[in-house]
Structure formats: structure tokens, C-alpha cells
Amino acid sequence: MVNAKHVLVVNAGSSSLKLSVLGPDGTARCRADLRVPDFIPPAAVGEFVRGAGPIDAVGHRVVHGGDVFPGPVRVSPETVAGIASLTPLAPLHQGRALAAIDAVREALPTTPAVACFDTAFHRSLPAEAATYALPRAWRDRWHLRRYGFHGLSHAYAAGRAAGLTGLDPASVRVVTCHLGAGASLCAVRGGVSVDTTMGFTPTEGLVMATRPGDVDAGLVVRLLREGVGLDDLDDALEHRSGLAALAGHGGDMRAIREAADRGDEAARAARRMYAYRIRTHVAAMAAAMGGLDVLVFTGGVGEHDSGVRAAATEHLGFLGVAVAPDANEEAHADADITAPGAAVRSLVVTAREDVEVAAETRRLLAP
Template identity: 40%
Template sequence: MSVNYEGIALVLNCGSSSVKYQVVDTTKDEPLASGIVERVTDHALAIGEVIETLSQPGSGVDLADLTVVGHRVVQGGDEFSAPTLIDDAVERAIAKLSVLAPLHNPGHVAGISAARAAFPQLPHVAVFDTAFHQTLPEAAYTYALDLQVAREHGIRKYGFHGTSHGYVSREVASLMGRDPKDINVITLHLGNGASADAVQAGHAVDTSMGLTPLDGLVMGSRTGTIDPAVVFHLHRAAGMSIDEIDTLFNKQSGMLGLTGYSDLRDVHKAIADGSHEARLALDIYTRRIKSYVGQYLALMGSVDVIVFTAGVGENDDIVRLESMQGLEGLGIVIDPARNEGRKKQSTLISTDDSPVQIWVVPTNEEHEIAVQSVAAVSA
């Protein structure tokens, strides 16, 4: 969505125990204010703390200038494919979708309810992580599971990080001087949570995350793709409960489970100190990225550009280099010198003669939520 509307949005990302916020003027690149309230037990009190902070002299914000409150919501299910004005019915629908995102949607709902009470005079808009992936073809989002069971329980691929994937895929098209409709893009959102997208003609046609954010790439503490029968084996052979396996897969696995570290900076240090486990873990991590790049190139038939974004994608040159090395036969040629170092600005890191361009594009999900929220109330 291009910036056709101007306004100032309070962007809220409410989790179960934290409230992250930014105040964004859609005409400016940098937020007017930002912060986080942690150890939240009462979202109404947390929103009150946000208001108190923003009301202080020198905050850079006049609350009277706010146009809209934009809310990040992880799971929109089949119901929400675009930014949506929140009323009581929408709030109830988001709460109902908690069955598909029990770690995320309940916190979103608590934050939405508290914010609507605190700012009753303002429109509130929900921007869904899953919305960008509503364009996936049926063959991409349907699992080979009994159809009646799948339909009854809403089991399908939803995909996540959609706000980020949408933002960087459009941003890189602009950087290349191309129309998003004319290029094929592979976006790699690599952070503590990580996902890959295939974006064809401006629309997502596949994504690595599935029913939940557990599937796909190796992550900080999540397994990524794993044989589902591991669940049965751990239950039968190790006597583990479903909740214990859920915790193992989501919070005790990935790089943390392989190395003891969820932060890749610690993994790199361990490799430098000679750790075989850390070296193996990084090989697993980058091998998985390569496999998705190859899969999506085959799926789309051709790729014009690959984009790295998010905390690891923007800052870890070793991950970028090792993820792209060996793909020269596919027309993907990274330039080690251009790639070196952290990238705070959009940077081309492929060679001049690489048929497929490789970019690092810093994501800006909060700004994108602000833009979409302002547009939703201005249209």
C-alpha cells in the first residue's frame, strides 16, 4: 500500500506481558516516539502508562494530533484479508481466533479493549500479520489432511510476518526502479522468528510459516520444519505431554536447543572459540534458508531479487554470505565486500553481473501499520 494518506498513528503491539508502541507520522521516516511497557499484568494500566509517557513535556507528541490507533494482530484467519476498522464484532472475532494463536491473540485483544476504552474518540484499526498471505493459491495453503477435519478446525497455512514481507517486497521494487507487478521476489525475514516468502507480481504465492509461526526456517528457539511424527514419538517413548512438546518445539529448540544460545552473536562467538555444535547449528540454519530459496525459484520459474530483512537479515553478514554461497549456478551471486557489516540502510549486496539482485532492506513494520491504518480510515 503506497502512502496516499497523511496522518499520525499510535501503533500498538500488545503481547501477553508487554506493550510496544510507536507514534508515527506517515510523512516521516522516523517515529515521533517509541517505547515498551514490560511485565504487563493489566493492559489497561499499561495503556495508561503509555499515555502518561506520551503526555510528558518533551515527548515529541501531542496526543490531540492522533488520527488513528493501529493494532498489530498476528492471526486474522480466513476472515481478515485487509486492515479492518475495529468494532465490537471485530474484537470478538479476533478473540475467537485465539484458538489458532493462543500465544498472541489474547494479548492483542486485551490491548485492543484497553486502548479502545482509553481512546474512545479515535478510530482503531487492526492490521493482520496473516493478511498479506490471503493471496496464496489454494494448492499452497491446503495441507494434505482429511479435508473435513481441516475445514472444521481451520487447519491451513496462514503465514506470518506479512506486514514485513509486504513492505520490503514493495520497497525493493522501488529501489530497483521497477513496478512490483513486474518482478518476482524472495523475501527473507530473519529475526528470532524467521520466515521466507515467494512474492510474484506483488502478491504472496507461498510462505514458510504455516498454521502457526513454528513451521519453516530454523529460528531462535523454534524448530522450524520437523517431521510431525516426532510429536508421536516423544509422547509414546518419552512420556511427554502435548504441552511439554509444545514448549520444547517453540521455546527450547532452534538455535537455543542446538547451541544453548538463541542470539546468533553468541553462536558466532562460540564458533570462533571452536564449538562444533555451534558450527553445525549455523550450517543447519543457512542450509534451510538455501532450500527455501531454491524451492521458491522453482515455484515462480524465475526470481529477480532476494531481500534480507529484520534483525538477523539486516545485521548478520555471515548468515547472509553463507546463505547465498553455492547458489551461483542459479544466477545468485553475492559480493562479499558489499555484504560486509551491518546495514542500517537499504544496500545492494550482489555483484553487478549477478542475474538475481540481492538486497538488504531494513523492515519498518510499525510505519507500515501506521500507513495502512491511516489509509483505512481515510479511504
């Protein structure tokens, strides 16, 4: 067991590697955000580690734990093999996580390391939320279920919301909106995930930067019958759909917002659709909990796009949601944007997956 005072948090994305060393209070002693689209260079990781000061433990964010990892685990050869076995479920991310594990292990060969999984937070989904209405033989053979993603972000945001509002963490009902290039909502009741918008893969749910979100399964079958190749279909659903298909600009919401401000109708329509999907899914998440106490916006778009927040909450008055226009426009880190008299608190919370990874790492390694 280890008293992990200083934790190196490693977050390997599809084109970046984020490194931070966190102290017990969540303060980052140092950070690096490396743009590494092709491979993760061990030399760059080693250079960061050498300049980072004492490191007691390492926490790795891993996107998919499947049925193999219901919670954080010590990194071992068996852990690495288990993560690798799940590569078909998250091909863009599992290999990157494994490369990061190798690079950090080269720099810190004797430092204990923990793998923390985005899917683990959603292992609590009840059967009615997690089960696809597909033949049981298929579900059993291929482990078909709704796994959910962004769990580390949702867990942190829900906990932070309880702290900011002073509501009872054991009973508060929170809908967390993680809005970035990938986007998902989560219904969190008493700190437990009870529903979420992503499913077997991160493609389900909201409109995202390059993913379509909810699509009729029959439509996909029709495209295959019309001769669209499997690889082309897979690439389109992952890289050429969503905001990129609706408005262009590679799905970058900042560029789309600027285009909308210039009068680009396709950009305006894309933003309306984006907000509409958020709004309707917020209502669904609230229904899963029998009500709503706090609505949280986090992630790059959630934290920085006041127009999306305004449009996404515009017709949620029946749930008790209303945001104050001035507070919404001026929102900064961990801000309350609730309109006076609104029954539901609305917050903007800075995404801190690194804090959640560090906390899980410390808990697992605690003496």
C-alpha cells in the same frame, strides 16, 4: 472517514510493546519500545500518548486473522471478539494484541483504530500452496490451512525492494527473508504472496530461535506414544527447540555468533544448519514463482548478521544469486549487496512493519 495524517502504530509482541507515531512520509515523530513480559500497563501507554502530540488514528499489528479477517478492519466489539476467538491459533500473541487494544482505547477513547493482520498478506496463496493433504472433514472442521505469518514485514520489504531496484512492481519476483527470533521466507510476485514457509502455526519452516521449523509429523506422533506429555511437547516446540536446542544461549543469534567466533563447534553447527534451511527454502520460493529477480534480507538477523547472509547465499549461484563480500560486510539500512555481474539483486532492507500498518490504516480510513 478520517484523514489520518499522524498514525499511532501499536505492535504488541510476546514480551514487548512497540509504539510509534508516523507521519505521511513514514517518518516516526516519536517511538517507544517497552519491555513488558507480564502484562501491558495502560499507564505507560497513556504516558506515551500524552507526550506524542496529535494522533489522528491508531493501527494495531495483530498476528493472526485466520479465516475471519482477510484484511484490515476497524476495531469494534465484533473485531475484538473475532481476534479473541483465534487465540488457540496464536496463544502467545492474540492476548497481547487485545491487551494493547484495551490500553490504547483507554488513552484514546474516541480515536478511530484499525487492526492489521500478519496473515492477511498470505490470503492470496494458491490452493496448492495453502492446502494440507489431510482429510477434508478435518480441514473444514478446524480450518486447517497454511496461513503464513510476518505478512506485514514481507509486504513492506517486497515493496521497498521494487522501489530500490527500479524494477516493475507489477511483475518483479522477490523472495523476502524475514530473519529474527521468528523467521520466515515469502515468495512475492508482483506484490502478491504466492508461497511462504510458515503454515498453520509459526512453527513450520525455517530453524528459528526457539522453534524447530520443519519436523516430520510422524516424529511428533512417536514422541506422544513414547509418553511425552502434550503440554511438554507444546512447550518444547515453541520455547526449547531451534537454535536454543542446537547451541544454547536462549537461541539468541548474537550470542551464538560470538560463541562460534570463539570456536564453539555446537554454535558453528547451529549457524550452518540455520543458513542451510534458508538456502534450500529460498530455492523453493523461487520455484514457486518460476524464477527470481530480487533476494531481500530483513529482520534483526537478516539486517545485522553478514555471516548468515553469506552462508545462506553461498550455493545459490545457479539461481543467479551472488553477494559482494565487502558490500555484505558493510551493509547498513536499505543496502545493495549484489556482486558485480549477478543476475539477481540482493538487498538488505530495514524492517518497517510500522510503515505498512500505517499505510493500511490510512487506506481503510481514507475519505
